[in-house]
Amino acid sequence: MNKFVKTLKNIFSIEELRGRIFYTLCFLAIFRLGSYIVLPGVDPSALTESSGGMLGMLNLFLGGAFTRASIFALGIMPYISASIVIQLLGMAVPYFQRMQKEGESGRKRINQITRVLTIVITLAQGSGYLYSTIPNEAIVINQSLFYPAAMIILTAGTVFCMWLGEKITEKGIGNGISMLIMIGIISSFPTAIIQEFQTQGFSILLVVELVALFFIVMGVVLLNAAVRKVPVQYARQVVGAGGKKRTLATGQRSYIPLKVNAANVMPIIFAQSLMFLPSLIAGVWADESDTARWVMQNFSDYTSFAYNATFATMILLFTYFYTAITINPDQMAEDLKRNNAFVPNVKPGEETSGFISWILDRITLPSAIYLAVVAILPAFASMLGVSSAFSRFYGGTSLIIMVGVILDTLQQIESYLLMQNYDSMMKSGNIKGRQNVATV
Template structure:
């Protein structure tokens, strides 16, 4: 406890760190206040009466911190921006124009930032129309159509752009990655209500207090397991050639290339979830089809068919995303230019093949572990955990929480060590995620 108070005191003594943490909290407070401002022309009482927080709606509502179900001006949150960043990142792999922009340094990044913002506006406008039609019933509208739709498409688009601006300000003036912190804040905001609901259901006879304590212990175990996945690395030793210039020696040291066990982060789960929404969509268009039973089973996240297909897709997407984001040939070329080599391995193509083989070996357990974490919420629901609380047992939400917290703590510790204070831990150091840059030049949440 004394160590904790000493660390907090050291953080408060550093003016730059104190200002950054204060700015971050103020920006997040603005976001949380805005999440309770209802769209113009919406009757909040009529809206909440028929809200559904299950399935996809519940997942989106959790990422938006409850704004989605409240029909807030921030209902769409930063998800359109994340979608635009992913699209630009994929275009940067396949389209020559975007590949060229990625290699142009600062000017290229500025262009990609502009494209990302423009695409965010388009995606937000399209999603706003779908949101108003599907989530706001006619009896909750105080303004007649089409004025209601036109007005609130502009409001929702402006809300998403404002949240995106808040995220950029947190990154510049605060601590940590702004977009990631906004998503994490939305997820954490749903945790107290889920905790209370589960506690009440258990203490009122469905298992008792002992079962609830077992659930909490299991949740802590899953969190520790997720931390192992996020932090796991395979180090490859690299020796640099020794050069003597005058009386000084350069190089001649051994360093390591840390290859992440889960280099793809949360992206495979996001891609797999997007594909798993397709059966539900097809079932709505063809309700009398002979294969409708299979489609319904694939749409039910508690069914074994859904979870088996979901796990297989995650494993495949983990290999795919790792292959397009980690380039062994480029790593080998950079190493060769700087006079480095892997002991016992010839420079050039042999080194690239060696790195590729290591990545392939560590990606298999990483993808399997990621698939297990992704289906744990469904397993928790099958053993009686409420669906609201089960979402925190794994999946996208837990990986985002663990990754963002570790990344933010690592930045705080860097500020402490830079000013010759002790770190956050007595032994060892907090290691943040090595996030994959998006097309916009930022680190994704998830991502």
């Protein structure tokens, strides 16, 4: 406890870090306030609550703004969709690949294209949201005036959320876009745990649920931070070869950290976005076919065996697919060769690429199984009697996003603390230099 208090004191003793935390809290407060401002011309009492599926997941990410028909009803999700599209184009289209290699100028152009695509996606998603989610009885003004005005407001709200995310990244702490998603998820946690307490009461069952949640979170933290270290040896280099005395700098040993969960949460997002298709397609023939009715019934229930088996299988496939398109062993082997580095006992070039691919194939399988298990844990929790609102925190996309964002934020805070300690040691003169060269 004393160490925790000391760490807090150290955090708030650094002026820059204290200012960044303050800016982050202010920007997050603005985001949460906007999620409660309802679109002009909408009667909040006539709105219906989204129960599950993609709408329920979107509402969870947006902290309830989706079902409240707020000005931030779409939040940052169109920007996320645009970023995923640009990322996939960067892996397949040579034009975007060239921009990625152009350094800062290329990143600026990609960011500009992403912003424009965000507006286009917002207009498409906004029209679908207004016409399919907001009932006519909730609109209290002329509908011919409401829809154009609401489209402009929703688009402006998404652009403002995108600006908030960029400002958090620039002036705050952590990744701004991820912070906005995380705060939307966490905002529903107090309500969910209060509802669970009202349902279960202060009983052994509630204690068991909280203990199980704790160990699940710890497991996700461990697996999310797990890496496979590939050892790398840098070749020795001659320094001062033109003088009378030459020195040979000893080669350094390092490693390539290959994340076990390299795909992160993307396979779950891809699989979740496709899981509504079977019930949607089967609904066309539901009146004519028993099979179609069975598919529609089972794939509309996220606790059914068919739904979870299909969901887990798709996650396994998407994990291998996304890892394959995001990590290029050939490029990694080429970069090592260009920097005079090599993997011990492995020849540079093609053999190094094959060795890295061999490792990736073996660490991707446990990663895929882990993602599949985490994704279906909320269904098991719900079947065991946990309320639907509270069971969402037992796994799935929300838990992985929260753990990832919190870990990244803590790493940034730790880097500030290490820098502060380094500056203190430099001023006190406690650091001694050490040469790592051999005379030849």
